[in-house]
Amino acid sequence: xxxxxxxxxxxxxxxxxxxxxxxxxxxxxxxxxxxxxxxxxxxxxxxxxxxxxxxxxxxxxxxxxxxxxxxxxxxxxxxxxxxxxxxxxxxxxxxxxxxxxxxxxxxxxxxxxxxxxxxxxxxxxxxxxxxxxxxxxxxxxxxxxxxxxxxxxxxxxxxxxxxxxxxxxxxxxxxxxxxxxxxxxxxxxxxxxxxx
Amino acid sequence: xxxxxxxxxxxxxxxxxxxxxxxxxxxxxxxxxxxxxxxxxxxxxxxxxxxxxxxxxxxxxxxxxxxxxxxxxxxxxxxxxxxxxxxxxxxxxxxxxxxxxxxxxxxxxxxxxxxxxxxxxxxxxxxxxxxxxxxxxxxxxxxxxxxxxxxxxxxxxxxxxxxxxxxxxxxxxxxx
Numbered sequence: 001x002x003x004x005x006x007x008x009x010x011x012x013x014x015x016x017x018x019x020x021x022x023x024x025x026x027x028x029x030x031x032x033x034x035x036x037x038x039x040x041x042x043x044x045x046x047x048x049x050x051x052x053x054x055x056x057x058x059x060x061x062x063x064x065x066x067x068x069x070x071x072x073x074x075x076x077x078x079x080x081x082x083x084x085x086x087x088x089x090x091x092x093x094x095x096x097x098x099x100x101x102x103x104x105x106x107x108x109x110x111x112x113x114x115x116x117x118x119x120x121x122x123x124x125x126x127x128x129x130x131x132x133x134x135x136x137x138x139x140x141x142x143x144x145x146x147x148x149x150x151x152x153x154x155x156x157x158x159x160x161x162x163x164x165x166x167x168x169x170x171x172x173x174x175x176x177x178x179x180x181x182x183x184x185x186x187x188x189x190x191x192x193x194x195x196x
Numbered sequence: 197x198x199x200x201x202x203x204x205x206x207x208x209x210x211x212x213x214x215x216x217x218x219x220x221x222x223x224x225x226x227x228x229x230x231x232x233x234x235x236x237x238x239x240x241x242x243x244x245x246x247x248x249x250x251x252x253x254x255x256x257x258x259x260x261x262x263x264x265x266x267x268x269x270x271x272x273x274x275x276x277x278x279x280x281x282x283x284x285x286x287x288x289x290x291x292x293x294x295x296x297x298x299x300x301x302x303x304x305x306x307x308x309x310x311x312x313x314x315x316x317x318x319x320x321x322x323x324x325x326x327x328x329x330x331x332x333x334x335x336x337x338x339x340x341x342x343x344x345x346x347x348x349x350x351x352x353x354x355x356x357x358x359x360x361x362x363x364x365x366x367x368x369x370x371x372x
Contacts, residue, residue, distance in 0.1 A: 025265075027261070047264060049287065050290075051283075051286050051287060051290065052256075052257060052260075052283065052284050052286060052287035053283070054253070054257075054284070055253065055254075055256070055257030055260075055284050055287060056257070058254045058255075058257035058258040058261065059257045059258065059260050059261035059264070060261060061247075061258050061261060062222060062224075062257070062258035062259055062260065062261030062262035062263075062264075062265065062267070062269065063261035063262065063264050063265040064261075064265075065221075065222055065245055065247075065262065065265075065267065066221070066222070066261070066262050066263075066264070066265025066266050066267035067265040067266070070265075084253075084254065084257075086249070086250030086251050086254060087250075087254055089250050090247065090248070090249055090250055090254055090258075093247075093248065094245075094247060180287070180290035180291035180292070181290070181291055181292045183291065184260075184263075184264065184291040184292070184293060187264050188263070188264050188265075188266070191264065191265060191266065192265065192266035195354075
């Protein structure tokens, strides 16, 4: 008997978020968020970070400063975000109005054996983002809340921070391309048009 | 014994000019006294965005994002910060992002604080092991040309390049 699901399904949540992305640029943090985004459909303006744990939100910051007219969406996991908490302070000081960071929080290190992360013990990432100075930081616990919040990811003057509580189930991996040089060049060609 | 003070840093202006000439738009930094002049010039300029970091590896990731979006950047840090960056350099190496880092040395020449020595003594090897091309400079008359050449190398060949500015140039801290 499968255990009843209490939180959101991460694949469905990511698909729903990305369905409304328009021309938003996407950075995904290592592990499951990459597989979730790939499952929702691979496009040139997705950049999957397969390593560099803790860096996803900061990649988003540099990109959002370089591309002020585009929305930049970072989708990462709770473990990845916990490794780069200083980024919340750094991003908040820069106040990029076009940056939104979504943390898919299953309270587990999904790639290493589902060990509990600090959020499982009550660490409140949205509270930390809010304390750092993000003008909007929220925790989403239900489908209805997510549906209501998604437009804010793309429309509100950010930076926006959003924790989506998701089930701690292991889903089949959906692997995007993994060659970093190729992913980097593809993304930049699509956004800037040139590698120079 | 000759002791220099860390106040006058004329080469900071030359590096700033080189940044502007080479289209540097984002400058990420963890402060170091050796970079004080350059940081102040960047903060006052409307041509570059100066971004203070809480830890150096944030800047490595940030400048990868900057390049993805069409901006060139520079990372300013002290040699102790190099150790903080090591795993994030794998993002740079694997993707062949261009990355320019400017490192002011501690624990290298005339150091007083023994706690600075372990990282200062291994900075060049740590960088080289992480796939970074290392360009040390210990002659003040060569600082700006070294930076300019390193910028070209980084952005024209999609490489991570670090210029290490010796404590011999910066002057070492007077502990009294």
